[in-house]
Amino acid sequence: MLSLVVFLPLAAAIVLAVLPQLPDAAARWAWVAVTAVEAVLVAALWAAFEAPGDGGVAFEEQVAWIPTVGSSYHVGVDGLSLPLLALTAVVFLGCAVYAVREQDRPRPQAALFLFLQTSCLGVFAAQDLILFFLFFDLSIVGMYFVIAGWGHGNAAASALKFFLYTFLGSLALLLGFIGLYLASEPRTFDMVELAAAAPLDGSPVAGGLVLGAILLGLAIKTPTFPFHTWLPPAHTDAPAIGSAVLAGILLKLGTYGFVRIAMPMLPEAWRDWAWVIIVVGIVSVLYGALVALAQTDLKRMIAYTSVNHMGYVVLAVGAAGVAGGTDAQAREVAVTGALTQMVSHGLITAALFLLAGVLRARAGTYDMGSFGGIAAVAPRFAVLFAVVAFASLGLPGFSGFIAEFQIFAGVIGTVPWTALALPGILVTAALFLLATQRLLTGPVRGKAADVTDLRSPELLSIGPLLLLSLLIGIFPRPLLDLVEPAAAAVVELVGR
Amino acid sequence: MDAGMSMDADFAALLPEMIVLAGAITALLAGSFLPRTRQGLTRLIAITALAGGAVSAAAGLSGTVRTVFEGSFAIDTPTTVARLVICSATLLVVCLGADELGGTPRESETYALMLLSALGAMVMAGTNDLLILAVAYLLASIPLYALIGMGRSPGAAEAALKTYLLGAFLGIALLLGATILYSLAGASAYDQLRAGLVDAPAGAVAAGLVGVLAGIAFKAGAVPGHFWVPDAAQGAGVAVAAFLTTVPKIGALVAAYRLLTTIPVTVDAALLIAVLAAASMTIGNFAAFSQTDVRRLLGWSTVSQAGYLLLPVAVVGTSALALPSLLFYLGAYAVSNLGAFAVVAATGEHELGRYRGLGRRRPWLAGVLVVCLLSLVGTPPTVVFVGKLTTFTAGWDGGVAWLVVVAALNTAASLFYYLRWLAPVFRPAERGPDAVAPGPTLRRWPATVAVIAGIVVLMGGVGAGAAWPALEGALAGV
Secondary structure, eight states, rough: OOOHHHHHHHHHHHHTOOOOOOOOOHHHHHHHHHHHHHHHHHHHHHHHHHOTTOOOOOEEEEEEEEGGGGEEEEEEETTTTHHHHHHHHHHHHHHHHGGGGSSSHHHHHHHHHHHHHHHHHHHHHHHHHHHHHHHHHHHHOOOOOHHHOOEEEEEHHHHHHHHHHHHHHHHHHHHHHHOOOOOOHHHHHHHHHHHHHHHHTTTHHHHHHHHHHHHHHHHHHTTTTSSTHHHHHHHSSSSHHHHHIIIIIIHHHHHHHHIIIIIIHHHHHHHHHHHHHHHHHHHHHHHHHHHHHTTTTTHHHHHHHHHHHHHHHHHHHHTTTTOSSSSSSHHHHHHHHHHHHHHHHHHHHHHHHHHHHHHHHHHSBBBBGGOOOOHHHHHHHHHHHHHHHHHHHHHHTTHHHHHHHHHHHHHHHHHHGGGGHHHHHHHHHHHHHHHHHHHHHSEEEEEEGGOOOEEEEHHHHHHHHHHHHHHHOOOOOOHHHHHHHHHHHHHHHHOO | HHHHHHOOOOOOGGGHHHHHHHHHHHHHHHHHHHHHTOOHHHHHHHHHHHHHHEEEEEGGGGGGOETTTTTTTSHHHHHHHHHHHHHHHHHHHHHTTHHHHTTTTTTEEEEEEEEHHHHHHHHHHBOOOOHHHHHHHHHHHHHHHHHHTTOOHHHHHHHHHHHHHHHHHHHHHHHHHHHHHHHHHOBBBBHHHHHHHHTTTTTHHHHHHHHHHHHHHHTOTTTTOHHHHHHHHHHSOHHHHHHHHHHHHHHHHHHHOOOEEEOOOOOOOOHOOOHHHHHHHHHHHHHHTTOBBBBHHHHHHHHHHHHHHHHHHHHHTOOTHHHHHHHHHHHHHHHHHHHHHHHHHHHHOOOOGGTTTHHHHHHHHHHHHHHHHHHHOOOSSSHHHHHHHHHHHHHHTOOOOOHHHHHHHHHHHHHHHHHHHHHHHHHHHSSSTTOOOOOOOOOHHHHHHHHHHHHHHHHHHHHHHHHHHHOOOOOTTO
């Protein structure tokens, strides 16, 4: 079942790729249909999910792959990965709907995104480090072709920078994985076994080096300060749906790696270096917010708010590693917040990037100075943009609030001086309000006159993303019921 | 002694070598009786011989590990795998060159020389004796000089001369090194070297090792014997370029592995190999950055790949993964490299810029190019990824973690030039006055080879686990 969920998009991608005679419309609708089926399948997984105890995984499948190096095709789902699988299905469905009127080579584009969907689902389902790495790398390859093939502006250079930078990160990750493998006894790449064994506990130097390699890889992907420089150009030049997937899903691969790999497998090293992670988190929060405030390009601004929002996640997982005297409950709250933030940020940022894409499709620019008074000409766009801006700045009632509230409640309860990151929230609020004001209010100005209102594919793709964010904001229980036990397990693993 | 000789002289054990030799001679003879421009029959002979060599090599997969001819030739897993890979790779080369060479006046000679050079590589891989290594070196090299010069262009002449001078020079170094080791141990057979070198002065052993390794580096296209590779890859025909960047390497690296097992711990051979490996990958990568001719780019890429291939050689005896990972990487590299060359042969285009729009014109070839180049980078799930994963693991396990880090950094850097080739492939073709005129028509044979190679590159990574047990085996005569 799980393998079907992971590989169905790939199968569809292959079919689309080898049928050059397929009419464009058929390709577009096939893409929508497959992603819709995927969403249904993931919903079925969620409905059938029963939390496995003792670090196990549900829907487990394991087939020998390279037995001599202890690597197998091993997939499974738990409370950490299921919300992200669901997020992946939702965001890709949104992208497929958004692109239903795409004119630029729709068939290869659909194939590429379906390929990308398999690689993202695969990362979240993988329970073997080599399998994880395989999907992780394929997601980079897929995104490279998305940016290089369908981007605009200086797309080739941005795509190259993205590929080189994140590929370097993935190799650091691979070195870390090899280190874990060589330390384990018997040697294995299996994530469940490695998390149970924590093979490098008791060797602080080797543990620190391996954690360093893994953190470098994940920090580039997340991205955190100072490894974020690939992100703004990649986003600026990517197509709208590419940006939505990049920010909504691919960034989560990094933060997911923290909770899935770094924390459970290297608990001692994580505790030793927790303060570094906290500092990196705080700097990312503040730096991301301040740089975003200074942007005039809407997409660059959103890109930097991603650095800010991912900074909260890093801060929370760092604080979870601070042991000694503090109560585990606060740390659990922080990790729960981090996991919620991943889902929340995925939904909201994907919506933001799709809206930014609408602006570019109509007026050919992301420059915020070129617009003014959009509310008068495009009321539906204005409403959605305002809503998503408020959701992103963490207004109560939306998922972002639930996430950030828990993160701060947890981390300040654990490490009081992390309150230093609080101004990040204020700056983010200010910049979103400013952007909303500049774009939407006042007399119709500049290119705003060209902005025709949202068409139904746009409305039907962006709307549901926001609706989900709102649902999580008002009824967080279904998500939290899933995430809390997983967060508690992570905190327990990292605290042993 | 006499009884031992007769028991040892097991010609049946050398069946693959003999089939290839017979193929070379038959092709040459048949060529001299056929009209100059209608030598297609010799291609068939070469293909039959290589397929026969590969099949008879594969038959040896389950055989017992032993040495023949007084311990001078090993019949074991590395020999078997090297035979299999060399025969299959040469077979692919002959097929991918079918359109390029077909109907040319020197078709039969080309095949005969390729077969002889492949035979030299097979003997290099299998031998357990320094003197036979020297002979195999010559057998692998001399046909190569002729093959490179066969193109008859100024570039080919220069490349042939360069290869010849470097090959002769490093061949002398090999002989000199062999002489030193022989004089220290009193014998040239590896088992006697192993016993005799233990008490020999470390400095002298190191000098001898450096000499022999210099010769092997020439065949492997590794630093310091790498200068000829890019020139030859660019100057020679595409099929010959594919051959010379792939086949000699296989023999040379297995030979290096065998040689290293004889060196006593008094000499830090691992460090020497590690330094050569680091230099190869780094120099190859940096030189490849600015190339605009794809053959030259692949030529430099092969130098860097030789560096990765030396990584498991540096941990001979200290990691159980060293030998299987080396053998796997050799096969993986061969098919990926040949796939890329097959695309070059199929399109007939040599300039990077001319690949613009290939994705539209020839989607299948573009797909193969993506798969093969990403494989050379080491992206999963391609074959070279499994090779890199296992060689990195072996290297770290064997105590050269710093070299693994260097290799990882180089891998990231190598992405840059492979992408320089891939990026234009998917850009729309230019229109207007600057538009590139459509290239030569598609060549069938190399296109088929390319697609086969692309499929093997993908399947090989997924099926690596199935192939792995066949790579694990003891060295004969150790």
